[in-house]
Amino acid sequence: MRTRQLAFTVAHRLAILAYIVFALFPLFWLLKVSVTPNDLLYSEGVRMWPSRATLEHYTFVIAHSAFPTFFKNSLIVAGSTAVTVTILASLAGYALSRFRFRAKYWIVALMLITQMFPLVMLVAPIFKMLSPLGLTNSLTGLVIVYTAFNVPFATFLMQSFFDGIPKDLEEAAMIDGATQFIAFRQIILPLTLPGIAATLGFVFTAAWSELLFALMLISGNDAATFPVGLLTFVSKFSVDFGQMMAAGILALIPACLFFLLIQRYLVQGLTAGAVKG
């Protein structure tokens, strides 16, 4: 029995390790290409690590390209989107979690339908609507579009967090004379901080990587976010892969950091929702 248990444990750890290698290997390759000097890029293309590593791609990208601007723009867009979505989704998620009202079914249906259709379909109409408002080629326009795209899923996510919190808490506060909104703000919201963190991180990562609409709505370098900027590396520097991968690695850092911080709340939040069924 002991040996069987031991064999099982070893197999379990090995399986986890195998998956981690599978998950991280492509990222390792990205890193490897980004530190390979240009003259070794093809001759040592298949080696696990170049015989000579360099940070020159990184210094070039930071000092001599428009990448810092892209980075700043992306930070502004993803940050504002995450905050706005989380506020709107908390309010809407709370309504879906705590109230029974006639339109609830229709609101859920509307939000589900928004997850169904190819967003490509919206590119032309959105461009035509935003252009007279002066919201094309502007970060504000991007924030508005991304916020709308992310609100439905974030609302469901927040609803599942609220569902995990017993109703008695705000009912007690309301008997003591608080309005429901005050109970929501002062009692329920602080309890959902993990959920808020999860939603913030989830939306931040999504907005950080969006390419299609950024490509269509932004034309100059000044308002370009980093996915668009990364593609300009292809044309401007005759596909300098080393620089492109260095920029890619730099751009991965905020998204990954954010994600590492919030991923356990994501699991927790979904659990809380599932408990209530």
Add this chain to the structure above:
Amino acid sequence: MTHAAHHPATKPFRKRFADAAEPYLYSAPALILIVAVMLVPLVLGISYAFRDIQLLNPFSGRFIGLDHFRALGQDQAFFRALRNTLWWTGASVFLQFVFGLILALLLDKPFAGRGLAQALCFLPWAVPSFLAGLNWAWLFNPVIGPLPHWMYAFGILDAPNNILSDPQLAMWGPIIANVWWGIPFFAITLLAALQAIPRDLYEAASIDGAGPVQRFISITLPFLAPTIAITILLRTVWISNFADLIVVMTNGGPADRTQIVASYIFTQAFKRLDFGYASAIALVLLVLLLVYSLLIVLLRQTLLNKD
């Protein structure tokens, strides 16, 4: 709300109105935004399917009825894309689900360093999709990536060639990239569902002499079933619409072997700037996905009613 329900008669009209309006006030900002930025453009987009909309042609824009749909009925490339979509979506969802479930089961057991392992396993999800596509295209390239050489060494390939340029195998490239990228989503939702299963059920089953396989089939699976159903439904719809990886890795080639409907729409819209035709294809895809979802929901209802 319950407070209000105790004495409805004593409430003045204004208070009752405020109570009824409260949920609408909470959801209004989100709803207004969704309607303005998604629903209105969707309706406009649907109208484009019946009009001649070409972005660079100032004389386009007139109403042409069902012409786009007639053209679509004759479009062999579209039907090929439809078949490719089935293959792409089916294989991606199936593999993501199987590996996601295995990963969730592995991570559900407590062990030292589980938090870190979980974070690392979920990391691919944070990688921007087009960067993931670029990166996998590199890995499959025999000049600068190791994968063809490994597959050759293991006897999977006859020669270390790029599978992305092999018409027979090309679709596997984006599928593998998609599986790598999408496993965490399944793993996160399934892990959450696993952790919600009461632990004493397993203990009771063990005492009754149930083995691990039996416990999995009679406790774990039934508890996971609703989550599995809804996650697979959502992911199927989402992956059929997901063109980023294919556009970045193969652009639909070689010889349209990896062209799915979503990437075909993208090509029509951005390469040919024919938004009318692109909208018509998108509308067909939307209808197909709605029918699929409806069938799944109905199936679920009948299964639930049977119990």
